[in-house]
Every structure is written in structure tokens, then in C-alpha cells.
Amino acid sequence: MNLGIIGCGAIGSDVAKAADEMEEIERIYLYDINKKASNKLLKTLKKAEIQRVEDFLKHVDVVFEGASQDAVREYAEKILKAGKDLIIMSVGSLFDDKFRKKLEKLAKENKCKVYIPTGAICGIDGILSANVGGLNEVTLVTTKPPSSFGLSLDERRVLFEGSAREAVKKFPANINVAASLSLAGKGFDETKVEIVADPVVSRISHKILAHGKFGRLRVELENMPNPNNPGSSYMASLSAIATIRRIIEPIKIGV
Ligand SMILES: NC(=O)c1ccc[n+]([C@@H]2O[C@H](COP(=O)([O-])OP(=O)(O)OC[C@H]3O[C@@H](n4cnc5c(N)ncnc54)[C@H](O)[C@@H]3O)[C@@H](O)[C@H]2O)c1
Numbered sequence: 001m002n003l004g005i006i007g008c009g010a011i012g013s014d015v016a017k018a019a020d021e022m023e024e025i026e027r028i029y030l031y032d033i034n035k036k037a038s039n040k041l042l043k044t045l046k047k048a049e050i051q052r053v054e055d056f057l058k059h060v061d062v063v064f065e066g067a068s069q070d071a072v073r074e075y076a077e078k079i080l081k082a083g084k085d086l087i088i089m090s091v092g093s094l095f096d097d098k099f100r101k102k103l104e105k106l107a108k109e110n111k112c113k114v115y116i117p118t119g120a121i122c123g124i125d126g127i128l129s130a131n132v133g134g135l136n137e138v139t140l141v142t143t144k145p146p147s148s149f150g151l152s153l154d155e156r157r158v159l160f161e162g163s164a165r166e167a168v169k170k171f172p173a174n175i176n177v178a179a180s181l182s183l184a185g186k187g188f189d190e191t192k193v194e195i196v197a198d199p200v201v202s203r204i205s206h207k208i209l210a211h212g213k214f215g216r217l218r219v220e221l222e223n224m225p226n227p228n229n230p231g232s233s234y235m236a237s238l239s240a241i242a243t244i245r246r247i248i249e250p251i252k253i254g255v
Helices: 010-020 035-042 069-081 091-095 097-109 124-133 164-170 172-184 234-248
Strands: 003-006 028-031 048-050 062-065 085-088 135-144 157-163 192-197 204-212 215-223 229-233
Touching (some): 003 010, 010 028, 010 035, 062 069, 069 085, 069 097, 091 097, 124 135, 124 204, 157 164, 164 192, 172 192, 229 234
Parallel strands (some): 135 192
Antiparallel strands (some): 135 204, 157 192
């Protein structure tokens, strides 16, 4: 399998280095708008080269996006029209219902897939299964140190309570986890989000609470930062690499 990578930052670099060690991956094609980022990554890899996305599309089987929402808007349609599978990390781009439906249609027409890694949360498997039987309520509680919001607080404060769609407008930094959860379950308008600043915590945590016909679910993840980008959760990189392994492996575990 040949892999294209758009975005050679924290997550793209972790994915490229892991893919470089996978015997099932023959060639890796890198692209970043910042040439320094792609050149720096290239030096650490054995089977990679730098090419424009339009040029590497004919060589790859799967494209990994770890860049930005703009990159998804710029390249997703081209990738799917070329019949190539696409892994999207900048899931916030899929909040736009019209855009998401367009990608869905293109993927069907061109017989390819869009993969959305679980990312910096856990429990998406449970939400996907529970949704089959019917979910009554899904809530995401994201807790961060007050400094993450530019605040200095002595006690816990709830900064936001509302739908995932509203949360994204007010707190765009929380966009990816809210988007993945909404897409897996009750959608952007019915998924509830609570955003909390808490001086007791030193890490970003995401808690999912859900109930439905299946019973009750409660999952909490406390994220360590990515060693190469303190603003990115390390779990997001691990989830991206696990998604590539899942595409490769003949036995697919979970959901
Ligand atoms: N799904 C999740 O849970 C989750 C978690 C963390 C990050 N993310 C998202 O994943 C993406 C990557 O995160 P990161 O921590 O690696 O970021 P990063 O800033 O470390 O790296 C992003 C890289 O992409 C490049 N880039 C930006 N726009 C581009 C474009 N249009 N074309 C080509 N290259 C472009 C930048 O130059 C940079 O090198 C971000 O959009 C981030 O919001 C998702």
C-alpha cells in the first residue's frame, strides 16, 4: 500500500514515522504548505518523497490528512474523485452539513471510503453500537486547566453548556472531538457539550456520558500532550496510526 500524507506537523510526523516501519506500506508521499516541515520530516524517513497532492494522487491508495480544515476543503473532493480512501483528522470541517454530504456522495460514486479516527477521545465504538438501538442522550464534558482559556480561576467554572453545533462556534479548539462524537451518535444539534475550566486539573480530559436502550455509558480520557506539539493530544496520533493499521489488517477489531 502507498500512503499520501497532507500535513507534516505533530500528527502527520507521528503517522509518517510509524508508516515508515510498516512492512505493508511501500512508499510514502509527503505534502505540507510549509516546505520546512515536509523537508524536516523527509530526513527522518526511509521510503518517503515530497510531491504535490495533485501529483501523488495517482500513486497512492490512501491519503492521510493531518493538516487543517482548509486542507480538507481544498483536497478532499479531489482525493475522492480520484477513487482514493481518505483519513480525516481535521474533523471539524465536517460540521458543514452540505460539504459532508458532498463527500459522502463522492465516496459512494467513486467506491472509496472516508475514515475518521476516534482522535483525542475514547468511547466512539460504544456510541456507534448504542446508536443502532437508539440513544436517548449523549453529553461530552471537556475539562481543561483555566490557562487553556486564558483564565486564572480559584474554583471550577462551567464556561459553556449547549449543543455541539453551538459549542464549536464559541470554542473552536474543541471542535474535533465534538464533531467525531456527533457524527457517531445523535448529530450536531442533539449532542450536548459542557466545557469546564478547572484549576485542579493539569491535563485536558474528555468525558462521554450516554444512555439509551443499551444501558448507560461513561468514558473518560485524560490526555497527555504530544511531545512535539503541546497543543495536540498524543492520543490523536496513536488513534491515527491505529486507523492505518485497521485499514491494513485482515481482522478488524471493534464495532
Ligand atoms: N480528531 C482529533 O481528535 C484531533 C486531535 C488533535 C488534532 N486534530 C487536528 O489535526 C490536524 C493536525 O494537528 P497537528 O497537531 O498535527 O497540527 P500541527 O500544527 O502540528 O501540524 C499541522 C501541519 O499541517 C500543515 N498545513 C496546514 N494547512 C495545510 C494545508 N492547507 N495544506 C498542507 N499542509 C497544511 C502545517 O503547515 C503544519 O505543518 C489539525 O487540524 C488539528 O485540529 C484532530
